[in-house]
Amino acid sequence: MAISKIPVTVISGFLGAGKTTLVNHLLSHNEKFRIGVVVNEFGEVGIDGQLIVSDQEALIEINNGCVCCTVRADLVASVKEMLAKADNRLDRLIIETSGLADPAPVLQTFLADPDLRQQVELESVITVIDALHLRHHLNDEIVREQIAFADTLILNKTDLVNAEELASLGRQIRLINSTAVLVPTHHSKVAIEALLGTKRFSLPNLLMLEPDILEEDGHDHEHDASISSCSVVTPGALDADRFNRWINQLVQSQGQQLMRMKGLLNFATEARQFHFHSVHMLLEAMPGRRWQADESRDNRFVFIGRDLDSQQLRNGFMACLN
Known part of the structure; x- marks a missing residue:
């Protein structure tokens, strides 16, 4: 059978x-x-x-x-x-x-x-x-x-x-x-x-x-070398007002080259995780589940875009921490 x-x-x-x-x-x-x-x-x-x-x-x-x-x-x-x-x-x-x-x-x-x-x-x-x-x-x-x-x-x-x-x-x-x-x-x-x-x-x-797709080397693919990612993983609580000012200024100045941002965020005044997403200049943030008592409340944030200044982006994020 x-x-x-x-x-x-x-x-x-x-x-x-x-x-x-x-x-x-x-x-x-x-x-x-x-x-x-x-x-x-x-x-x-x-x-x-x-x-x-x-x-x-x-x-x-x-x-x-x-x-x-x-x-x-x-x-x-x-x-x-x-x-x-x-x-x-x-x-x-x-x-x-x-x-x-x-x-x-x-x-x-x-x-x-x-x-x-x-x-x-x-x-x-x-x-x-x-x-x-x-x-x-x-x-x-x-x-x-x-x-x-x-x-x-x-x-x-x-x-x-x-x-x-x-x-x-x-x-x-x-x-x-x-x-x-x-x-x-x-x-x-x-x-x-x-x-x-x-x-x-x-x-x-x-x-x-794709006539040669079944052949082992049948489809060559290279990514656009100008597109890269950088990320931040850090403990600590974010100041919500400071983060909002920074992220809005960031998309105003770099929205076209910042193709995607996403993160799990720990805000000082919130018992819940916050999910953050952006595509170019469109921003969205929403509450997720509550942080568990024994859970490390780490912020995790990823930037994807063209010709990124990774250090500048990381410094900007870190400056939003209390």
Whole structure:
């Protein structure tokens, strides 16, 4: 009897598009599947993994590189580790790639590794698109490839864009990918049955895009060398007013080159963690869970952007501590 393979959903999308929000939405509304999650972050400090509402035994973080290149071997090892640790209890896997990951080498990983081919199968490649910032990102080759290689496109943040702009974005997206299912939404809210349980991945379609993808060196990929990350991990309590002044001044002066910021913050007057996110000049902060009594209340903050002055950014953050 043939062994049933575990379906894999790859979730792609540029920096700040809403990938982690989508993963959390799927996990929160899941009553049917036991789902394993592998989350990859470009920076050396993991933030997203701590925000995912998953059984910690079924969550693996890969930091400090992209699964499409520098930590690609880690993706294979992580998936195999999860499958072995779960003792075949998982019903499916979700792979959340970093915002700078090219999907083609990630897909090649699942198609080329003999062990993985026996245990898992690609079900769907979902790309989350940031409707508010897409126009500024369309010249980026990674953004175009993330759209082109998807079989499902989630056009997110539609509440921040007017109808005329949405129609224009839809036409531009269709010039890159005319066949994928296109789902407009906001806050990454999509019905779980619309994304999990339907096989949309097509190897013939992939081979039309990338004829040599099954060959070991079939897809070369190099990141934009001007894009880098820096991070701060520090104990201590932040002064909320000082932090707000600093972060607002920072995005006013460097918002275009600061492509993404995210953090878990410890404010002096708060018993809860605060989750901070920004994409260019759009800022968002919201309370999370309460800090535990025996938990180290460390601040964790990551900057991703072009031509960053890492020391200046770290100094600015540290100056917000009490």
